[in-house]
Amino acid sequence: MPSPTPDPVRRRAPDPPRRRADAERNIEAILDAALRRLSRNPSAGMTEIAKAAGVGRVTLYGHFPSREALVETLFQRSLDAADDVLDVVDIDTGAADEALERLVRSSWRVLDRHRTLLSVALEVLGPGGVRDRHGAVLARVEGLVRRGQDEGVFTADAPPAWLATTVYTLMHAAAQEADEGRLSADRAAGVLTGTILGALRGPEPEEP
Amino acid sequence: MPSPTPDPVRRRAPDPPRRRADAERNIEAILDAALRRLSRNPSAGMTEIAKAAGVGRVTLYGHFPSREALVETLFQRSLDAADDVLDVVDIDTGAADEALERLVRSSWRVLDRHRTLLSVALEVLGPGGVRDRHGAVLARVEGLVRRGQDEGVFTADAPPAWLATTVYTLMHAAAQEADEGRLSADRAAGVLTGTILGALRGPEPEEP
DNA sequence: TCTAACTTGAACATGTCTGTTCGAGTTAGG
């Protein structure tokens, strides 16, 4: 049987089906490699991923019964990671614009790895749950935006959902630009937060 | 011979190899359909595109010898269209922020259709020329940004290339949000220009 | 009207991707 033990992680359930150490290690290697390869090339195949993980193709299928299952796990992991960041950054404390700056500075780099993953998930898993699940994490940012609007530090002329998308989008863009060397890594963080804060502030109204 | 006449357009050369009217019509239909299908699903195949264009698969191959050739034509067309917009919008006239607002309002909708095309071109044509050719049109926006910085209406704390990317990225995002109904079409233009102008203005410095 | 240009479905060769199975070899861990 190529199948080592039941299944790897699914959803937020650790569900630890005592696996051997090497299996555990390989699963990790596979997920890492998959994330890397898929964000570079969204149509990377199982063979390519297995090779990048330094693992046989059969082993890959042993842990993930299908490409879809692999993408699903990857996607869920990505969402969990985002959730963790939002927890750790303590999004509800302090002035909204300062909380946002903390958020941006702490996670724009990580977001890079996950930037193409959303489109892959959309293609493989279908728009069904994907939109909603991704929307759920965006909603947390949206909450922060709304708080900022109440505090008067963000413009109230734009819908919070749009401003949340703006944050997300610009973080992606900065990560990509930095990744391709068009934005120097050390200036990136400062420039990005400046741009985002400006965007959320909106255009200054001419008349009071 | 399934091949009607030489080739369809290539590059900026109209090169009109007298085609019959129906051929001309079909080519147009194919390009339209391809743009539509590919931006919805980047890995759409020739069969899918042909069907969407209401044309036989053989006819499609008659006009475009390969999928790559089709994407290439599509990509070039897209660049040409962008260039035309930049011409028509008269980017070098008036205050920089006003010129930018004209640009955004006139083309954010069109950009929607072309949003996924860049990634398709990257995958099919390779990063080689694609980056440069796309960069060339971005450079024109960058020029406008630089002018705005000189005039003092845009922040000088961020590199012009980054601000140009910001404009491009936010236009994409708005088009997508509007496309999926999360941003009402009538408010979209105003909200988007507000966000972009704010982003280019940057964060207000606390002290003078 | 007459012809060359054009379109078309079917069928084909080729290739790549996905999953699966087999059989034999490693390795973790009690």
Added chain:
DNA sequence: CCTAACTCGAACAGACATGTTCAAGTTAGA
């Protein structure tokens, strides 16, 4: 050290995409 867990290459089946060819039908346009 012994066994169950795990890995791996090779080889398979099926699906699907790309191009090509063929032979017969339509249609534009002079």
